[in-house]
Amino acid sequence: MQEPRGLTDFEQILLGLLARSPSSGYELKKFFAATPAVVYQPSSGALYPALCRLERRGLLSAEQAPSAGKRRQRRYQLTPAGQAAHASWLRQPVEPSTVGADLGTHLMRFVMAERVLAPEEVLSFLDELASALETFIATIADYLTTAPLPGCHPRLALRHGIEVHQASLDWVRSAVETLRAAPSN
């Protein structure tokens, strides 16, 4: 029995979307297309095979064209195993080394954690995210002062990194405030 390798981010996100509401592949495509903030537009060749993989793993189940016309349509929903996999993804600790790239994945987790995780779990996720961001910012700031950088563009680019991640950090802190003020809504 070979290790069943972990799910990709894309697969986890599909799981999260289907946890909110069962959908067909086409509806998922429309969702991605309609959301301007999500700048990823999965192709058919990525989406349908991913759904098949999740189904083969027993994380999704599909019901064939139940309602309305006879137009074939596979509406997917999570199995209990799928829900478990999704919840475990949401509960994964924030890996500090990943905060420099793909902040998007963390944001996705935050969005999907609503109503799945307990409010205090969400707050501790944000705490982890905040300290990962602090560490990352400190690392760049240190590199900026100590490393011998040729020219002025590299320094400016590092300042960009600091300022953008500082903005993320500020956001995390204000989000914590917001959620503390109105824990459930």
Add this chain to the structure above:
Amino acid sequence: MQEPRGLTDFEQILLGLLARSPSSGYELKKFFAATPAVVYQPSSGALYPALCRLERRGLLSAEQAPSAGKRRQRRYQLTPAGQAAHASWLRQPVEPSTVGADLGTHLMRFVMAERVLAPEEVLSFLDELASALETFIATIADYLTTAPLPGCHPRLALRHGIEVHQASLDWVRSAVETLRAAPSN
């Protein structure tokens, strides 16, 4: 003659690094490893084939272990065609639709433009970047007010997008100021 598909971002970045100073594959690896802001660590299986592809296209040339010991080593440098491809990458207009994801690529272009592009070309690149960011921010802000979003986490996540990209925009403006004040250094 089939279209020679464009270079990947990774290949372009390799070209940019080698334009600064000819290096071996191993030195490039060390560079990626040593830079904390660059959160990508190319594997051997990505790096060496990429260098070979660039060489086969005639964009790089390699000299075999010239100096010191007889340890085999391939030191790459740009051919004239490679320099042309690199400059053309740097001069590519900022595609507004790409500004939501991979801001990193734009930053890379900015860093590598120093001393390759004329100061006014750099400034116009930053202008393009600024207006792309403005558009993106406005799009999210509009979506935030008009779209029916379930729950409070999605709204918070969109605010994150706005604030982070606003920080980028502020940085662009201050970078323009800095560069205008000290055009060459």
Add this chain to the structure above:
DNA sequence: TAGAGCATGTAAGGCGTTACATGATTTC
């Protein structure tokens, strides 16, 4: 009935990852 959109999928090809392979050189 012709066309546009719905809805799912497949095939070829490219690139990256992980892991392994292979020598040469320096260090203890």
Add this chain to the structure above:
DNA sequence: GAAATCATGTAACGCCTTACATGCTCTA
């Protein structure tokens, strides 16, 4: 002389992209 590091590469495998294929359903 053994071990670590230098330095380059290859093989298996997986996923995504582009492009195409296939039917069904609604509208003009």
